[in-house]
Amino acid sequence: MIRFIIKRLLLGLFVLAGVSVITFTVARVVPSDPAARWVGPRANAEQIAAARIELGLDKPLPQQYITYMKGLFTGDWGTSIRTHQPVLRELLSFLPSSLELILAGMLIAVVIGIPLGVISAVKKDSWIDQLTRTFSVGGVSIPTFWLGLILQLVFFRQLSLFPLGERVSTNTSLLYPIDNWTGFYLLDSLLQGNFDFFKDAALHLVLPALTMAAYPLGLVIRMIRSSMIDVLGEEHIRVLKAYGIPAWRRVFVYGLKNALGPTATSLGLTFAYALTSTFLIEAVFSWPGLGMYASQAILANDYPVTMAITFLVTVTYILINLLVDVVVAMLDPRIKLYQNA
Amino acid sequence: MNSNSLPAPLPPVIEETSAGRAYKLKEFILFLRVHKLAAIGLSIIVILLIIAVIGPLISPYPDDAYKAVHLENKLLPPSWAHLFGTDELGRDLLTRTIYGTRLSFQIGISVILLSILIGIPYGLISGYFGGWVDNVMMRVCEVFLSFPSMLLSISIVALLGPSLNNMMLSIALSWWPWFARLMRSEAVAIKERGFVEAAKSMGVHPLVIIFRHIWPNSLSVIIVQISMAFGSVILTAASLSFLGLGAQPPTPEWGLIISTGRAYFLTNWWYVTFPGVFILLTVMAFNFLGDGLRDYLDPKTRNS
Numbered sequence: 075m076i077r078f079i080i081k082r083l084l085l086g087l088f089v090l091a092g093v094s095v096i097t098f099t100v101a102r103v104v105p106s107d108p109a110a111r112w113v114g115p116r117a118n119a120e121q122i123a124a125a126r127i128e129l130g131l132d133k134p135l136p137q138q139y140i141t142y143m144k145g146l147f148t149g150d151w152g153t154s155i156r157t158h159q160p161v162l163r164e165l166l167s168f169l170p171s172s173l174e175l176i177l178a179g180m181l182i183a184v185v186i187g188i189p190l191g192v193i194s195a196v197k198k199d200s201w202i203d204q205l206t207r208t209f210s211v212g213g214v215s216i217p218t219f220w221l222g223l224i225l226q227l228v229f230f231r232q233l234s235l236f237p238l239g240e241r242v243s244t245n246t247s248l249l250y251p252i253d254n255w256t257g258f259y260l261l262d263s264l265l266q267g268n269f270d271f272f273k274d275a276a277l278h279l280v281l282p283a284l285t286m287a288a289y290p291l292g293l294v295i296r297m298i299r300s301s302m303i304d305v306l307g308e309e310h311i312r313v314l315k316a317y318g319i320p321a322w323r324r325v326f327v328y329g330l331k332n333a334l335g336p337t338a339t340s341l342g343l344t345f346a347y348a349l350t351s352t353f354l355i356e357a358v359f360s361w362p363g364l365g366m367y368a369s370q371a372i373l374a375n376d377y378p379v380t381m382a383i384t385f386l387v388t389v390t391y392i393l394i395n396l397l398v399d400v401v402v403a404m405l406d407p408r409i410k411l412y413q414n415a
Numbered sequence: 416m417n418s419n420s421l422p423a424p425l426p427p428v429i430e431e432t433s434a435g436r437a438y439k440l441k442e443f444i445l446f447l448r449v450h451k452l453a454a455i456g457l458s459i460i461v462i463l464l465i466i467a468v469i470g471p472l473i474s475p476y477p478d479d480a481y482k483a484v485h486l487e488n489k490l491l492p493p494s495w496a497h498l499f500g501t502d503e504l505g506r507d508l509l510t511r512t513i514y515g516t517r518l519s520f521q522i523g524i525s526v527i528l529l530s531i532l533i534g535i536p537y538g539l540i541s542g543y544f545g546g547w548v549d550n551v552m553m554r555v556c557e558v559f560l561s562f563p564s565m566l567l568s569i570s571i572v573a574l575l576g577p578s579l580n581n582m583m584l585s586i587a588l589s590w591w592p593w594f595a596r597l598m599r600s601e602a603v604a605i606k607e608r609g610f611v612e613a614a615k616s617m618g619v620h621p622l623v624i625i626f627r628h629i630w631p632n633s634l635s636v637i638i639v640q641i642s643m644a645f646g647s648v649i650l651t652a653a654s655l656s657f658l659g660l661g662a663q664p665p666t667p668e669w670g671l672i673i674s675t676g677r678a679y680f681l682t683n684w685w686y687v688t689f690p691g692v693f694i695l696l697t698v699m700a701f702n703f704l705g706d707g708l709r710d711y712l713d714p715k716t717r718n719s
Contacts, residue, residue, distance in 0.1 A: 384566060
């Protein structure tokens with residue numbers, strides 16, 4: 075197990091090196107002058123030249139790359155050209171808000187997806203199975219940004235059930251302010267016993283979280299369905315039937331346990347997908363998170379931020395995949411990691 | 416980790432005779448009858464493709480596709496004159512959605528062609544020669560596959576600058592490794608078969624073996640991958656355009672129409688609704704077809 079983890083981490087480092095080379099190269103071959111943008115539109119040639127030296131752009135490319143890599147490991151992820159703030163600090167301040175959104179979406183996906191997938195597998199080829207499968211393909215096919223807009227049309231405009239966007243209404247944040255402990259609004263307000271804030275933040279979270287849930291929901295249904303069909307056909311489940319174990323116990327206790335592994339693996343992959351979905355969902359719901367910060371930076375051609383985001387998402391992706399593999403292996407004694415590593 | 420590490424048995428090679436072709440057709444019809452969702456998907460794709468091809472002929476107001484301005488007609492709800500309503504410049508949204516279909520299929524085809532042009536030779540060479548060549552080439556591939564494809568596209572297009580062409584290039588750059596890896600595993604499996612061994616022993620040039628014997632025999636798997644990829648590519652293109660990173664106004668691109676419509680949609684529901692329905696239908700259709708084809712070609716699920 076330890077050997078497997080070390081091997082995967084080394085492979086991860088290799089991937090990160092590759093990713094950093096790609097983003098670094100693309101950022102440098104692009105015909106745009108970061109120094110000119112750093113000092114603003116009204117700077118003269120001397121100021122631009124000074125900025126070029128300040129940003130280290132006068133050094134040869136390999137040296138710039140080494141400086142960049144050193145920074146990545148020592149916590150200096152560069153400075154945003156747009157805001158002149160350290161990129162890493164800005165990223166970390168926006169991270170909790172996006173994580174809250176992603177986790178809420180994944181939770182919805184798992185809670186609805188598992189029962190639907192199981193029913194679909196048990197009633198294979200019935201009308202309910204066809205309907206669930208269509209629903210599941212719909213979930214992975216629907217354009218996230220459009221789903222968000224349609225939910226706003228229905229639940230804000232027509233039914234007035236949920237707010238249009240943002241994390242909390244201005245009134246609430248002024249009347250019942252909370253201290254920023256973790257950056258997760260729901261958690262912070264609960265810990266501080268501020269239920270007015272909690273209620274308002276929860277209402278604001280519903281529509282973005284539903285939008286976020288669509289893709290993982292489709293995936294969970296599909297994975298649970300196909301692994302349940304495999305598992306239910308196996309002999310040990312048929313033996314349970316012969317022993318007179320009731321159907322619901324066979325399906326939900328013995329069957330589901332064996333179907334969760336592949337589902338957990340695909341959920342891990344989805345997490346990275348969810349990180350990119352935040353670009354779209356946060357734009358639709360004016361949600362102040364990582365995705366919104368990233369798209370603003372991208373449109374402003376703020377390359378240190380673009381590179382940092384790519385790097386952060388890649389690190390998250392590698393770590394989550396590793397974590398999922400280890401957890402699944404710990405839950406299922408039949409899997410031996412070191413053989414396949 | 417993969418429990419099914421056994422290579423999938425290859426489909427029988429059917430001779431290119433008239434009888435062989437008739438057999439293939441018959442089997443395809445049988446496939447569509449069993450996989451109803453795939454049949455529905457294929458029908459939707461065919462309809463959309465026809466709309467895309469004859470778009471300029473059936474659009475009620477072809478001039479509205481790009482730059483026309485009719486402020487007297489702005490933001491009209493759906494009616495017989497404008498089935499999908501009109502936008503803030505009075506352009507007919509049905510026309511723009513039809514031109515969007517055309518554009519989306521063009522984007523899909525260009526991106527897939529480009530990814531195939533890079534990915535297929537890459538995978539064939541890597542798989543056929545094996546050894547350290549294969550090792551190096553596949554590690555490079557893995558770097559590309561190790562992070563979400565849409566993020567890669569976003570970063571590349573962000574750094575290159577937003578435009579329709581840069582967007583297509585960036586999507587292709589994130590898709591080719593999928594084709595490369597698939598092609599490689601096919602090449603590895605096929606090169607062990609008798610007719611390749613025979614060709615080798617007769618001294619046929621490796622490039623001839625690759626393109627004459629290995630490539631045609633892996634077509635079916637590539638077609639499944641194309642069908643799965645097509646929907647994804649269209650969805651990514653619409654998403655990037657929505658973020659302002661792809662097509663630029665006044666291009667009638669679905670994602671861009673919805674992005675512009677955001678300023679008006681709360682009081683004019685039709686603006687974003689119809690282009691979105693078209694994206695959803697297109698992507699779903701390709702996923703239905705891809706799923707069906709994959710089930711059909713995968714012997715593990717074939718009889719279940």
